[in-house]
Amino acid sequence: MKNFMMARGAEKIVTTCVKVQPGEEVLIITEVEKFSIAESLAAAAYAKGGHVIISVIEPRMQDSAEPPHAIAAAMKQSDIFICVVGKSITHTHAVKDAITNGSRGVVLTQFSENMLVHGGIECDFEHAKLECKAVAAAMAGAKDLLLTSPGGTHLRYSAEGRRGNSLYCMVEKGEFSTVPTVEANVSPLEGTANGIIVADASVPYIGIGVLEKPIICEVKDGFIQSITGGKEAEILKRDLEAKHDPNVYNVAENGIGLNPKCKFMGFMLEDEGVYGSAHIGIGTSITLGGTVKASCHYDLIMKDASLVADGRNILKDGKLLLKI
Known part of the structure; x- marks a missing residue:
């Protein structure tokens, strides 16, 4: 029964998000547990005249792990790639190389069948594009950015020379682009971030999800120095320590959520898109304009953010102040 209900969301992704044209090669990368979603997308792409390939991979051991070499090569040669996976392969050389080679792609990490029916997928992406591009432009190249939140975040960094990224699906x-999150982000210049990150909304990785108690991170010279809070903070702390990779503590991204249809539910691409939220990505930054490749990329999400870029108020308590 749910298959036909997913058809509308699948058609939106194929028609609006990646705009499949007749004769294009469409590579869908998925896992066994996500196969029903991949099938819906394949049917929609086939109906548009696409040459569809579904590749089923073994789930990665951790988020941000590279896909198999054969899949990376296929992504690079595709016209379109769609990643429908549980463990993220977004922040990888495979994605970076594919888009550098001219492919276009969307990422549906942690997607459920319901997410193809309701929630962020119902957003008017054409309308959201205007706000998203404006926020990304305001963040791009700013020498001094200050992110704050009612929960206690106070993080200052520079994005001088960095591009702004507008992900509007x-x-x-x-x-x-990710789907269905709508976000504008920038990768802080390495070594410039200092202050406090207080995630009080969600950390949608490693079984944490919507937070019961805030996670507090102290940042100095671009790297997290300490992680405190409750049991969820301990889960994050232990996971990062176990990777034995100092780059996992790198402040890699500041993103602003701009999808009015998203709600906090513990799934990454819904939670990151909640309108007026902000997230600090830690670890890998190479797909966002930074230079760091780490063994993971996690996002620490906070509610009702405020952002000032070179003295210009971009966001205040979760409300966009830019005139579009």
């Missing part, structure tokens, strides 16, 4: 050649 629609892509052209050489671009990728």
Whole structure:
């Protein structure tokens, strides 16, 4: 019964997000548990005249692990790639190389069948694009950015020389986007972030999800120095320590959620998109304009954020102040 209900969301992704054209090669990367979603997308892409390939991979051991070499090569040669996976392969050389080679792609990490029916997928992406591009432009190249939140976040960094990334679920050649999150982000210049991160909404990885108690991270010279809070903070702390990789503590991203249809539910691409939220990505930054490759990329999400870029108020208590 749910298969036909997923059809509308699948058609939106194929028609609006990646704009499949007749004769294009469409590579869908998935896992066994996500196969029903992949099938819905394949049917929609086939109906548009796409040459569809479904590749089923073994779930990665951890988020941000590279896909198999054969899959990476296929992504690079595809016209379109769609990743429907549980463990993220977004922040990988495979994605970076594919878009550099001209492919266009969307990422549906942690997607459930229901997410193809309700929630962020119902957003008017064309309308959201305007706000998203404006926020990304305001963040791009800013020498001094200050992120704060009612929960206690107070993080200052520079993005001088960095591009702004606008992910609004629609892509052209050489671009990728997440779905259904709508977000503008920038990768802080390495070594410049200092202050406090207080995640009080969600950390949608490693079984944490929507937070019961805030996670507090002290940041100095671009790296997290300490992680405190309750049991969820301990889970995050232990997971990062076990990776034996100092780059996992790198402040890699500041993203702003701009999808009015998203709600906090413990799934990454819904939670990151909640309108007026902010997230600090830690670890890998190479797909966002930074230079760091780590063994993971996690997002620490906070509610009702405020952002000032070079003295210009971008967001205040979760409300966008830019005139579009």
